Amino acid sequence: MDEFSVKSKAKNGTTVIMKKYLLIPEDEIEYGIISLNDERYSVNGDAWVIKEFEGDKALLAVIDGTGNGFRANKAANFVKGIVEENYRSGLPVIVRKCHKKIRETFDVSSIMSCVMGLLLLKPRSLEYVGVGDTYIHVTGTSEIIHLQSQRGIVGDIRLPDLRSQKHRCGRNIIVIMCSDGIMPQFTAKDLPLDRNAQHIADFIMKNYIREYGDATVLVVKKKR
Numbered sequence: 696m697d698e699f700s701v702k703s704k705a706k707n708g709t710t711v712i713m714k715k716y717l718l719i720p721e722d723e724i725e726y727g728i729i730s731l732n733d734e735r736y737s738v739n740g741d742a743w744v745i746k747e748f749e750g751d752k753a754l755l756a757v758i759d760g761t762g763n764g765f766r767a768n769k770a771a772n773f774v775k776g777i778v779e780e781n782y783r784s785g786l787p788v789i790v791r792k793c794h795k796k797i798r799e800t801f802d803v804s805s806i807m808s809c810v811m812g813l814l815l816l817k818p819r820s821l822e823y824v825g826v827g828d829t830y831i832h833v834t835g836t837s838e839i840i841h842l843q844s845q846r847g848i849v850g851d852i853r854l855p856d857l858r859s860q861k862h863r864c865g866r867n868i869i870v871i872m873c874s875d876g877i878m879p880q881f882t883a884k885d886l887p888l889d890r891n892a893q894h895i896a897d898f899i900m901k902n903y904i905r906e907y908g909d910a911t912v913l914v915v916k917k918k919r
Contacts, residue, residue: 697748708761711769722815724753727892727914729900733763733907738814741874741911742775746782754780754782755814757829757911759874761806769812770807773797774849778813786813786824787857790849809849809869812872816915821870823860829873834883835868866919871899876910878903893915 698714732739740763744756756778760767774793777846779788790813801807823831825844833840840862847855869888873879877899887898896914898901 714848716748719751719753723749723917725892725916725918727894727896727916728909728912729893729896731900731904731909733871733876733909734905735738736764736909738765738768739909740764740771741774741876741909742771743911744775744778744782745913745914746779748782751818751916753815753816755870755913756811756865757872757874757910757913757917758809758811759827759829759876759909761810761850763810763909766805766807766835767809770797770809771848773800773807774809774811782808785859786815786822787859789813789852790824790826790857794849802851808848810844810847810875811849812844814870814872814915816917819865820861820863821868822862824857826855830873830875830877830879832871832873832879832881832883833864833868834863834871834888840864863918866917868917870896870915870917872911872913872915873899874909874911876905876908877912878905 696713697716700712703709740760742758746754758771760771777793812825812829815822823842826847831842845855892914896912899912
């Protein structure tokens, strides 16, 4: 179940509510994801989340643990778990929870931290909150949508004052989220946007990956 609740009151009986959301149909949305670790290390310091809920919403995240190797991998997956547990809490709230949990769980000298981008995609709108050097591109909209990540590090001494960026959007949009292992200089005209989401993600990884560092590309193609 995606939601489960029990309410009981003496002499009034018990109410049990269980909800399981249907996946968004494939003819409405498709995803492409590719994530590669730095070849100098055996584990990936990046993580990602795709969480559909309520039948028409999708929470997307790209998480980049500080540094490389096992410490970055541990930080990224720790934060991934928090995002998955709190996917309905609102984007700024999720980021603040990640920051707080890192500070409470790990010794400050361990340098456990990350940068991250969170996108909430709804039928007619999108919302974005990003901290650090994660990048996001949105194409296919009638108006230009500029989404910027704020400077800072999740788990560092001080989290920036988070600003949620909200925009209206229609059908047929493509969202591209990247960690800093991808060079962000590409534009829509450089990409095979007529292909499926996985092909677009693979193309970006092949042509824009940096020489060193973990790299992640998450592509969402919203068809209608």
